[in-house]
Amino acid sequence: MCEITIQVNCPYCHGVKVVKNGVKRTGRQNFLCRGCGKQFQFEYAKAGCRPQSRRLALAMLVRNSGIRDIATVTGVHRQTVLRWLNKQAEACEFRPRRQSYASVQIDEVWTFVGERKRRKRWLFYAYAPETGEVLAWSWGNRSQHTVSRLYRQLGQLKIDCFCTDDWPAFTKVPPRERHLVGKAFTRHIEGVNLWLRTRNRRIVRKTACFSKKERNHYNAMKLVFYYRNHHTL
Numbered sequence: 001m002c003e004i005t006i007q008v009n010c011p012y013c014h015g016v017k018v019v020k021n022g023v024k025r026t027g028r029q030n031f032l033c034r035g036c037g038k039q040f041q042f043e044y045a046k047a048g049c050r051p052q053s054r055r056l057a058l059a060m061l062v063r064n065s066g067i068r069d070i071a072t073v074t075g076v077h078r079q080t081v082l083r084w085l086n087k088q089a090e091a092c093e094f095r096p097r098r099q100s101y102a103s104v105q106i107d108e109v110w111t112f113v114g115e116r117k118r119r120k121r122w123l124f125y126a127y128a129p130e131t132g133e134v135l136a137w138s139w140g141n142r143s144q145h146t147v148s149r150l151y152r153q154l155g156q157l158k159i160d161c162f163c164t165d166d167w168p169a170f171t172k173v174p175p176r177e178r179h180l181v182g183k184a185f186t187r188h189i190e191g192v193n194l195w196l197r198t199r200n201r202r203i204v205r206k207t208a209c210f211s212k213k214e215r216n217h218y219n220a221m222k223l224v225f226y227y228r229n230h231h232t233l
């Protein structure tokens, strides 16, 4: 007879100070980590209960994977993936790293919710090339009204210069003396547009992957912006 010993590590902090902590109703052994105080099981009946599944799903959400792809890879139901997406995105807080910026670039990208082209959602966002962070964004139609809402969000920051392309909605919002117009001034944000398209397939042109609900759509983009600013979730 041979005996196999399995070392159980905490899936949250990878600590080794793990003790048995009763048996669950399913008959599975429950463990307690003395390091971080969290409880866990060695094996879970459902994929959605595994601590690794949530981490993997969130990483895939900002790596251009659709909800159904994530559900298939992790074995978690797609409604659970959507719940994690919304919960994580709504907990994300955006605080500018500085109070003043020499220049901020603003651009817009075309997205849609539900049936293609019928429900267009324009995303206007402001990007600071100095720190490589997305400062603010607004959703709406491709009008001055949406640009104004974005501009108001930047009101608390000292910004020397706003750079945009020559779309008419931009002409009246930033003060003329601090407004630079032309593709040469929006080089960096055009690169960010490309980066966003490789991180979230909802804004890829002619995509077949899109949100049916606005909340999911907005939160998916918020999560990608947060990942862009912090390189982690």
Ligand SMILES: [Zn+2]
Pocket (backbone or CB within 6 Å): 010, 011, 012, 013, 014, 015, 033, 034, 035, 036, 037, 038
């Ligand atoms: Zn632990």
